[in-house]
Amino acid sequence: xxxxxxxxxxxxxxxxxxxxxxxxxxxxxxxxxxxxxxxxxxxxxxxxxxxxxxxxxxxxxxxxxxxxxxxxxxxxxxxxxxxxxxxxxxxxxxxxxxxxxxxxxxxxxxxxxxxxxxxxxxxxxxxxxxxxxxxxxxxxxxxxxxxxxxxxxxxxxxxxxxxxxxxxxxxxxxxxxxxxxxxxxxxxxxxxxxxxxxxxxxxxxxxxxxxxxxxxxxxxxxxxxxxxxxxxxxxxxxxxxxxx
Amino acid sequence: xxxxxxxxxxxxxxxxxxxxxxxxxxxxxxxxxxxxxxxxxxxxxxxxxxxxxxxxxxxxxxxxxxxxxxxxxxxxxxxxxxxxxxxxxxxxxxxxxxxxxxxxxxxxxxxxxxxxxxxxxxxxxxxxxxxxxxxxxxxxxxxxxxxxxxxxxxxxxxxxxxxxxxxxxxxxxxxxxxxxxxxxxxxxxxxxxxxxxxxxxxxxxxxxxxxxxxxxxxxxxxxxxxxxxxxxxxxxxxxxxxxxxxxxxxxxxxxxxxxxxxxxxxxxxxxxxxxxxxxxxxxxxxxxxxxxxxxxxxxxxxxxxxxxxxxxxxxxxxxxxxxxxxxxxxxxxxxxxxxxxxxxxxxxxxxxxxxxxxxxxxxxxxxxxxxxxxxxxxxxxxxxxxxxxxxxxxxxxxxxxxxxxxxxxxxxxxxxxx
Numbered sequence: 236x237x238x239x240x241x242x243x244x245x246x247x248x249x250x251x252x253x254x255x256x257x258x259x260x261x262x263x264x265x266x267x268x269x270x271x272x273x274x275x276x277x278x279x280x281x282x283x284x285x286x287x288x289x290x291x292x293x294x295x296x297x298x299x300x301x302x303x304x305x306x307x308x309x310x311x312x313x314x315x316x317x318x319x320x321x322x323x324x325x326x327x328x329x330x331x332x333x334x335x336x337x338x339x340x341x342x343x344x345x346x347x348x349x350x351x352x353x354x355x356x357x358x359x360x361x362x363x364x365x366x367x368x369x370x371x372x373x374x375x376x377x378x379x380x381x382x383x384x385x386x387x388x389x390x391x392x393x394x395x396x397x398x399x400x401x402x403x404x405x406x407x408x409x410x411x412x413x414x415x416x417x418x419x420x421x422x423x424x425x426x427x428x429x430x431x432x433x434x435x436x437x438x439x440x441x442x443x444x445x446x447x448x449x450x451x452x453x454x455x456x457x458x459x460x461x462x463x464x465x466x467x468x469x470x471x472x473x474x475x476x477x478x479x
Numbered sequence: 480x481x482x483x484x485x486x487x488x489x490x491x492x493x494x495x496x497x498x499x500x501x502x503x504x505x506x507x508x509x510x511x512x513x514x515x516x517x518x519x520x521x522x523x524x525x526x527x528x529x530x531x532x533x534x535x536x537x538x539x540x541x542x543x544x545x546x547x548x549x550x551x552x553x554x555x556x557x558x559x560x561x562x563x564x565x566x567x568x569x570x571x572x573x574x575x576x577x578x579x580x581x582x583x584x585x586x587x588x589x590x591x592x593x594x595x596x597x598x599x600x601x602x603x604x605x606x607x608x609x610x611x612x613x614x615x616x617x618x619x620x621x622x623x624x625x626x627x628x629x630x631x632x633x634x635x636x637x638x639x640x641x642x643x644x645x646x647x648x649x650x651x652x653x654x655x656x657x658x659x660x661x662x663x664x665x666x667x668x669x670x671x672x673x674x675x676x677x678x679x680x681x682x683x684x685x686x687x688x689x690x691x692x693x694x695x696x697x698x699x700x701x702x703x704x705x706x707x708x709x710x711x712x713x714x715x716x717x718x719x720x721x722x723x724x725x726x727x728x729x730x731x732x733x734x735x736x737x738x739x740x741x742x743x744x745x746x747x748x749x750x751x752x753x754x755x756x757x758x759x760x761x762x763x764x765x766x767x768x769x770x771x772x773x774x775x776x777x778x779x780x781x782x783x784x785x786x787x788x789x790x791x792x793x794x795x796x797x798x799x800x801x802x803x804x805x806x807x808x809x810x811x812x813x814x815x816x817x818x819x820x821x822x823x824x825x826x827x828x829x830x831x832x833x834x835x836x837x838x839x840x841x842x843x844x845x846x847x848x849x850x851x852x853x854x855x856x857x858x859x860x861x862x863x864x865x866x867x868x869x870x871x872x873x874x875x876x877x878x879x880x881x882x883x884x885x886x887x888x889x890x891x892x893x894x895x896x897x
Contacts, residue, residue: 295802295893316807323805328893330803333796338491339484350480351805396804408893 242307243268244403244436249301252291262287265462269452271403274427274437275463276447279456285440288456289408292438293326294318306403323352327397327405327435329426332413334393335381341367341392342377348399359399366395370425387418394426401433408440423449481810485817488797492790499786500826506779507830507869508837513772514865515834515857517765523604523853525754527671528721530602531577532730534753535559535567535737536719538744545753548579548719551589551672554647555581558716561681563743567722572733574723575600580684581718583655584647588629590677592684592714598624600723603671613637614664617679620686620709623660624678627668635662643677643687655687681714722747776869780876783822787815787880791887798888812885819877823870831857 250264262284269275279285290296292303294310297318303311305325310318322328327348335344345363349355367377370391381389390410397405407426411419423439427449430437439450447453453466489496528534528549536544537557546552561578568576577600580592591597598609598616614637617624625635635641639662645653660679668674686709724730730749737747798811839855 289893293803293893319805319807322803328803330800330893334800336797336800338487343487347801348804351801351810 242304244271244273244306245269245438246304246307247301248304250291250298250303251300252287252296253299254287260284260287262291262459264288264459267454267463269436269438269463271434271436272431273452274430274439274450276450276453276466277438277440277456278442278444278447278453279440280442283456285408285456289406289440292404293328293406294322320352323348324354324400325403327394327400327402329390329393329397329405329407329410331409332386332389334396335384335389337380337382339381340378341372341381341384344381344392345396345399348396352400354400363395363399366398366429367392369429370395386413387422390414390422391425394429398429398433398435402435405430405435405437406440407437409442410439411441411446412443419446481814481817484801485814485821488814489818489821495786495790496822499783499822500829502782503779503822503826504829504833506775507826508834510772510776510869511830511857511862511865512834512837513768514862515838515859516853517768518859519853521758521765523670524758525751526604527754528601528603528750530600530606530723531721531750532724532727533722533734533737533747534719534750535722535745535747538746541746541748541753542757544719544746544748545750545757547581548721549672549750549754551581551591551675555718558718559720559743559745561714561717563740563745564717564720566742567737567740568720570733572724572726572729574725576723577601577721578681578714578717579719579721580681580714580716582647583643583645583684583687585629585641585643585677586633588626588633588675588677589647590643590679590684592679592681592717594681597678601673601721603669603673607669609669609673610667612665612667614662617663617683620680620683620712621658621660622663622679622683624664624666625662626666626674626676626678628674629677630662630665635665637662637665641677643679658687681717682709682712685712685714776872780873783819783873784876784879787819787877788883791880791884794884795887795891798884799891799893802888803893808885808888811888812881815881815884816874816877819873819881820870823873827866827869 245268247264247267249266251261252263253259253261277285277288287296291298291311294303294313295318297315298311301311302309305321308321308325310321310325313321335341336347339347342360342363345367346355346360349359349363364374364377368374372388372391372395376384376388381392384392390413393410394405397407405426410426411422414422423446427437439446447466451466452463454463455461534544534548536548536555537559539556543553543556547555564576564578567573568578575596577597578593579597581589583590583592595616598611601609603609611624612627612630614624623641629635640659641662642659643655645655660683666673666678689712722733724733734747734749737745801811801814802808834857835855838853838857842853842855845853
């Protein structure tokens with residue numbers, strides 16, 4: 236489902252979360268809008284509330300106040316069931332590592348996304364295979380157990396899964412931290428170009444300032460009140476295609 | 480989808496799952512086996528005699544009469560006269576009668592004086608008739624038909640000569656030495672006290688006690704009988720007899736008539752009712768068995784839950800991934816419950832197979848060595864209910880790891896604390 240051109244991919248209003256308990260904690264974000272293809276680099280060290288932000292943006296935890304809209308549709312506040320369904324359909328997630336369920340084959344891991352979004356079909360399977368091919372995973376790997384793959388291959392399978400439903404958002408939590416420098420470079424380029432092809436907006440979370448160069452926009456966890464700031468030196472080619 | 484996940488996840492952890500399956504299988508087989516044996520024992524016990532409508536003996540308690548007439552345990556309170564037996568046996572409502580004269584033994588096995596009607600009318604189990612493994616029924620005096628266990632334990636063959644003893648102890652000081660008996664028949668095993676019995680004709684009982692007075696050998700030389708005299712021997716006393724009636728409806732009326740029999744104080748009992756009363760006294764053993772069975776089962780289920788709980792930590796990542804692709808917390812709950820269900824169902828299936836196989840394998844041995852006839856199919860009316868309750872209990876206990884998974888998935892979300 237290609238993004239509606241009239242609505243921003245992500246919209247936050249009065250974003251506020253507080254956690255009462257032994258470690259009281261609160262998180263406040265200025266209002267922001269991300270247009271389709273406006274990939275955002277969220278920079279923060281561990282312990283900066285990054286994890287909480289990810290759980291809120293993916294709708295695992297409810298906001299205390301304010302709202303989140305994805306492509307104009309209300310995502311928070313919303314019932315847990317609705318949030319879970321919207322996460323299945325409109326958000327792809329790539330973790331740091333160990334993205335795959337070890338007892339499922341590579342292809343089944345990708346198709347998992349379609350199962351919970353409720354749109355498994357022959358066409359979806361075709362699309363999964365296409366995505367895997369585009370991401371450089373040959374057909375011989377598809378029926379194999381996910382554990383037989385290298386870390387780099389596993390991360391690419393994770394991207395295929397995250398993009399299977401052509402979601403509005405792709406939330407990537409340090410997806411390159413387990414990769415070496417060469418692989419990291421290729422991985423980020425591949426992820427961004429595939430996201431562009433699908434009309435998906437990437438939220439890339441990392442502590443590594445060096446990766447900011449692939450992005451035009453940045454949000455710093457240590458300066459949240461500044462909101463989204465433009466970045467000067469974007470690597471050419473990181474946002475070359477904008478089609479779907 | 481969840482089913483596929485559950486199946487693949489179980490297959491992935493097949494090592495531990497197999498051990499869980501094994502322990503559950505064994506305990507379920509044990510549960511079903513004990514339950515089966517309990518019912519089979521009861522069935523075998525209550526089927527020691529069947530088809531007999533009334534058992535009649537001298538006036539005594541119902542259990543006493545049952546014990547000495549059917550189970551060959553204890554002693555009769557008194558004898559009853561053969562004449563009265565004939566009188567009652569010829570009652571118009573009576574279809575058949577089996578006389579029994581007890582009180583002698585052979586090396587600890589009880590001797591029963593009876594007649595050919597015993598082999599014709601006596602029924603046990605599901606209306607089964609006595610059959611001969613070898614030989615045939617006695618036709619004259621000094622012939623004996625052995626129960627299967629007697630022949631087996633003492634190693635007797637057709638044609639062997641045996642000596643009967645007076646009294647019922649294993650060691651007797653009074654032996655009917657002068658009158659040896661010839662083995663003419665050996666009965667097939669029945670799994671009832673018939674296997675432990677030595678059968679002779681009423682006339683033989685009369686012959687070996689000829690010249691006795693007051694239960695002891697008379698003084699002086701005992702008369703040696705010739706064949707003609709032997710043929711003319713008439714039994715005088717009996718210990719008990721079994722009656723088969725033409726119509727079951729008449730049972731209570733006949734029972735009352737016998738209990739009020741003027742000429743001699745008699746007691747008539749309904750074997751089914753007496754057997755049930757006796758089994759009631761053994762109910763405590765039955766309850767103990769049930770309790771042990773239940774504990775074994777609970778132990779096995781706790782074992783399964785422990786395995787699932789142990790796996791929870793290593794599956795945190797898996798749950799986070801499923802949450803990320805949109806799985807709802809209750810779906811994760813169901814995933815674990817589905818695994819519990821699959822393990823339990825598979826265990827029940829293999830337990831049934833294991834038990835039936837074992838029973839089928841042991842059946843020939845049990846029936847030949849112990850006279851125990853146990854059905855190889857461990858299935859009774861309530862077994863389905865029992866197994867359903869077992870599944871429900873498994874799911875109830877399985878709800879512990881399932882609920883913890885549910886809670887964890889709500890609290891931790893996409894992050895995993897390792």
